[in-house]
Amino acid sequence: NAGVTQTPKFRVLKTGQSMTLLCAQDMNHEYMYWYRQDPGMGLRLIHYSVGEGTTAKGEVPDGYNVSRLKKQNFLLGLESAAPSQTSVYFCASSVPTGLGTEAFFGQGTRLTVV
């Protein structure tokens, strides 16, 4: 079982370059999320989606865009990378089943912007 798969695992970008991070889940989950993890700050929500064709802003959406054209994929785009976007990015998915929904996380993408 693959679960949640993120591509790529590592990337170095120059300031101003663009890139897309891919998240794929094979659990038929409705909800998908993109978080960034920075030292001493835990994980912060960038964007999320509650279903195919829908997206919404999280806590720190500036500088990022997302798309959910297929239920199993959630793409995170950086149009013009900045050093402040150096971080580890995690995708997660879940399906709400009452209270206390478990989120399943990918292994992360380590992005460095120089």
Added chain:
Amino acid sequence: GNSVTQMEGPVTLSEEAFLTINCTYTATGYPSLFWYVQYPGEGLQLLLKATKADDKGSNKGFEATYRKETTSFHLEKGSVQVSDSAVYFCAREERGSARQLTFGSGTQLTVLP
């Protein structure tokens, strides 16, 4: 706003020592509470959860009790092992439509043999 405050690390313990990692949350509504664990080089995975006051979540020897009166969800383990070395995150689930999680800052635990 909604927030989760977690004990700062790093925490270093000897094997078989008692572990407590403190976590408090803002009392907006009645959120579900979680502890997630992140082993080196991996994503987060659910360790335990509690969905209402006085619930106790438990897994792999870890426990945490949902304390409404103190707005706390402290993680405990009676005897840690080297394999418990990881980063531990306390989190609350927002009751809105998206069920997104708000995380604490994480606590790095190192257990020495």
